[in-house]
Amino acid sequence: MSEQPQISRAEIEDFLYMEAALLDEWRLDEWLGLLTDDASYLVPPNDAPDGDHHDTLFIVADDIHRVKARVKRLKSRNAHAENPKSRTRRMISNVRIRSVVDDVASVTANFVIYRFRRHEQIREYVGRYEYKLRVCGGDIKIAERKAILDAEQLAGLGSVSIIL
Amino acid sequence: MDTVRYIIDDSEQAVFKVHRSVFVKPEILEQERSKIFDRCWLYVGHVSEVRNPGDFRTRVVGGRPVIFTKGADGEIRVFLNSCTHRGTLVCREREGNAKTFRCFYHAWSFNNCGELIAVPGEDAYGPNFDKGHLALREVPRLAHYKGFYLLNFDAHAESLTHYLAGAKEYLDIIVDQSPTGELEIIQGTQEYDIAANWKLLAENSFDDYHVAPTHITYFEYLKDSGVNVAIPKGLLMPRHGLGKALGNGHAVIDNQTYRGRPIAYWMPMYGEEAREEIAQIRAELVSRLGEERAYRAADTNRNLLIFPNLVINDGSSVTVRTFFPLTERRMRVTAWAIGPVGESATARARRLDSFLTFYGPGGFATPDDVEALEVLQQGIATWKEVEWSDLSRGMTKPIEEQLNTDEPHLRAFWRRWNELMQTD
Numbered sequence: 001m002s003e004q005p006q007i008s009r010a011e012i013e014d015f016l017y018m019e020a021a022l023l024d025e026w027r028l029d030e031w032l033g034l035l036t037d038d039a040s041y042l043v044p045p046n047d048a049p050d051g052d053h054h055d056t057l058f059i060v061a062d063d064i065h066r067v068k069a070r071v072k073r074l075k076s077r078n079a080h081a082e083n084p085k086s087r088t089r090r091m092i093s094n095v096r097i098r099s100v101v102d103d104v105a106s107v108t109a110n111f112v113i114y115r116f117r118r119h120e121q122i123r124e125y126v127g128r129y130e131y132k133l134r135v136c137g138g139d140i141k142i143a144e145r146k147a148i149l150d151a152e153q154l155a156g157l158g159s160v161s162i163i164l
Numbered sequence: 165m166d167t168v169r170y171i172i173d174d175s176e177q178a179v180f181k182v183h184r185s186v187f188v189k190p191e192i193l194e195q196e197r198s199k200i201f202d203r204c205w206l207y208v209g210h211v212s213e214v215r216n217p218g219d220f221r222t223r224v225v226g227g228r229p230v231i232f233t234k235g236a237d238g239e240i241r242v243f244l245n246s247c248t249h250r251g252t253l254v255c256r257e258r259e260g261n262a263k264t265f266r267c268f269y270h271a272w273s274f275n276n277c278g279e280l281i282a283v284p285g286e287d288a289y290g291p292n293f294d295k296g297h298l299a300l301r302e303v304p305r306l307a308h309y310k311g312f313y314l315l316n317f318d319a320h321a322e323s324l325t326h327y328l329a330g331a332k333e334y335l336d337i338i339v340d341q342s343p344t345g346e347l348e349i350i351q352g353t354q355e356y357d358i359a360a361n362w363k364l365l366a367e368n369s370f371d372d373y374h375v376a377p378t379h380i381t382y383f384e385y386l387k388d389s390g391v392n393v394a395i396p397k398g399l400l401m402p403r404h405g406l407g408k409a410l411g412n413g414h415a416v417i418d419n420q421t422y423r424g425r426p427i428a429y430w431m432p433m434y435g436e437e438a439r440e441e442i443a444q445i446r447a448e449l450v451s452r453l454g455e456e457r458a459y460r461a462a463d464t465n466r467n468l469l470i471f472p473n474l475v476i477n478d479g480s481s482v483t484v485r486t487f488f489p490l491t492e493r494r495m496r497v498t499a500w501a502i503g504p505v506g507e508s509a510t511a512r513a514r515r516l517d518s519f520l521t522f523y524g525p526g527g528f529a530t531p532d533d534v535e536a537l538e539v540l541q542q543g544i545a546t547w548k549e550v551e552w553s554d555l556s557r558g559m560t561k562p563i564e565e566q567l568n569t570d571e572p573h574l575r576a577f578w579r580r581w582n583e584l585m586q587t588d
């Protein structure tokens with residue numbers, strides 16, 4: 001058996017809180033810095049949350065290239081859906097380390113993301129994260145983050161123009 | 165009585181205007197419900213969604229909850245999802261397979277052909293109680309064109325084939341993309357609201373005038389990924405095509421692709437390894453359809469609107485999208501991806517990936533469309549002062565020369581809408 005990295009829930013929580021803060025503050029380049037070179041970011045469809053994006057139509061299925069392109073887009077003043085930028089507030093809780101295999105920790109957490117924008121109703125994106133976190137030394141990187149929405153359909157959540 | 169005309173349509177003067185009250189007045193929506201949604205053919209689902217006897221999907225179409233299902237007898241039906249006893253929904257699942265629909269309230273049971281098969285305590289009913297007359301009610305009309313099922317709440321409506329008019333030819337080009345002629349809806353539904361009047365999405369779905377300015381970030385993304393796309397001066401589309409009325413309010417824009425098509429036009433985003441398979445897909449099209457029609461299927465995009473609210477966009481992927489008004493200023497959109505039955509796993513994954521670059525609530529383009537329609541809706545709260553919207557682009561040209569960035573297709577929608585709204 002290979003040496004498994006020791007990582008505590010508190011360390012993971014600190015990391016996830018820091019990530020949430022970067023996203024809430026629109027510090028998207030710094031957020032990109034948390035990702036591995038082959039990271040992916042996924043939002044499965046409401047009616048097939050367990051689907052695989054190779055044969056299921058997702059809401060978001062970004063590989064690292066597309067996630068970088070998404071950040072570039074969101075930083076542009078021509079990303080009309082987020083210009084002016086919405087305000088968001090992320091609540092992360094129920095953080096659990098489900099397994100650690102080699103240097104990859106599988107972590108789940110619950111989220112509530114409130115999104116506020118002028119002239120728009122408040123949106124509450126509620127769901128759970130499934131993370132694959134690569135832990136090397138004291139350093140944590142995101143290899144995969146999946147945001148699974150609890151809503152039965154997006155409906156009043158409209159489009160998903162922010163990073164969940 | 166309304167004293168304001170809904171549209172001004174003057175070909176001579178090249179003037180076409182729509183009165184903005186039609187997007188904000190609840191009375192207009194009331195009329196649309198009876199004059200349009202109760203009379204036009206409305207999309208309910210695709211044959212591939214009810215493959216096996218017992219398969220069902222519950223949906224809301226034209227404001228009514230319905231069950232789209234295949235009976236044990238192999239027949240596809242659409243039932244009104246309402247118990248004939250007192251009205252309860254008999255099926256509350258999104259989808260599944262069922263031999264019977266059992267209403268939980270008093271436990272009447274219907275089989276998947278609609279027949280009422282069990283009534284607890286039946287002996288308490290009188291001699292006029294006839295289970296044969298209490299079957300689940302079917303929608304008045306149901307028909308399909310090449311697997312696309314549409315229903316009509318008007319028993320006297322013209323046939324679907326007749327109704328579809330010139331739109332059939334465009335559906336054919338999409339169906340032809342499948343070697344077997346069979347398509348399937350791919351798992352994963354995008355269902356989202358837009359806080360705007362439903363007619364704005366009918367317009368937006370094939371408004372190519374907005375594409376360059378609204379979707380600048382999409383073009384930048386294409387460019388960064390290696391697609392040779394220059395945004396021309398004046399922010400019009402990279403390649404011109406045509407806008408066309410197809411009869412009965414249906415219309416289309418039709419242009420040569422400037423990006424990639426999973427069937428069958430390679431772009432760098434698909435990766436070098438995809439070149440060969442795409443070439444094979446194209447070769448199959450050529451051998452089956454001939455060079456000219458293969459060019460249509462592989463190299464040209466189309467956004468098709470089937471009046472009033474079915475949109476099939478065949479561009480970076482093929483999407484089937486329908487939308488209904490919830491109120492005069494909010495709509496619910498439902499969108500799916502569709503592809504050939506038997507498509508390889510790699511081609512299917514590419515189709516879905518290509519879909520997400522542009523379309524959908526998390527795509528690089530659709531969220532900006534949603535934003536455009538929502539801020540338009542906010543802007544036209546001024547409709548009493550700023551009364552008219554302009555849709556006159558290209559009107560000075562002969563009809564067959566009007567472009568996708570002109571607006572003949574939008575005018576076709578509005579002319580039909582206006583015609584139906586003038587009926588009793």
Ligand code: FES
Pocket residue numbers: 247248249250251252267268269270271272
């Ligand atoms: S309402 Fe369905 S059984 Fe009574």
Ligand SMILES: [Fe+2]
Pocket residue numbers: 368374375378379529533
């Ligand atoms: Fe658009």
